[in-house]
Amino acid sequence: MTHGITTAALAGFGTGLSLIVAIGAQNAFVLRQGARRHAVLPVVAICAVSDLVLIVLGVAGVGAFVNAWPAALTVVGFAGGAFLICYGVLAARRVLRPVPGAALSTEGAAAGSARRAVLTCLAMTWLNPHVYLDTVLLLGSLAADRGDLRWAFGIGAALASLTWFTTLGYGARLLSGFLARPAAWRALDGLVAATMVTMGGMLLARA
Structure with missing residues (x-):
């Protein structure tokens, strides 16, 4: 039983990490705050705690929903797979057609007050529809597939968020x-594209 819990937690950690590392507005903001050494603790705390809350909702809610309607896994699998592939294609497009000024600026004025940083982080986290698909729907459905070990999977995913x-x-x-180099963002987007397309294909194949 202990081995099964550990395996489920590690699977949750790996899955959560592979979803969270995708470079988006939230991660770019955390990078900028970290590089400028401004309001890093509250920003990191908001991101990690928000993911924890959403993962708990996903594991609890989707698990019960799937028990009532098993076909939901297939529906979410198709939707999640298509979304991840589209996300990967957009990342690949940024590699081929980089956005001017996409490099991280770490010079100049500070990132503003801690209050502004907190409010910005909250908006990027809770007003982003993708976060609900990743945590509540996608991670929730994958956790439900683990049956009685779904909470171990969820804990692993939450630890991945905190670590990341x-x-x-x-x-x-x-x-x-x-x-600060544009080429660095192209390399990161290339990694994101490969990861998202691969995961999307796996979800579609399992749906």
Whole structure:
């Protein structure tokens, strides 16, 4: 039983990490705050706690819903797979057609007050429809597939979020020079594209 819990938690950690590392507005904001060493703790805390709340809702709600309607896994699998592939295609497009000024700026004025940083982070987290698909629907459905071990899967995913945002926020200062280069963002987007398309294809194949 212990081995099964550990396996489910590690699966949740790996799945959660593969979804969270996709470079988007939220991650870019955490990178900027980390590189500028401004309001890093509250920003990291907001991201990690928000993911925890959404993952809990996903594991609890989707699990009960799937028990009542097993076909929901197929529906979510198709929707999630299509979304991930589209996300990967957009990332690949950014690699081929980089956006001017996409490099991380770490010079100049500070990122503003801590209050502004907190409000911005909250908006990027809770007003982003993708976060609900990733945590509540996608992770929730994958957790439900684990049956009685779904909470171990959810805990693993939550730990992945905490690990990622802590590393991103406090490690960004070490990468400030690297992240100032447009080529760095193209490399990151290339990795995101490959990961998202692969995961999307796997979800569609299992649906």
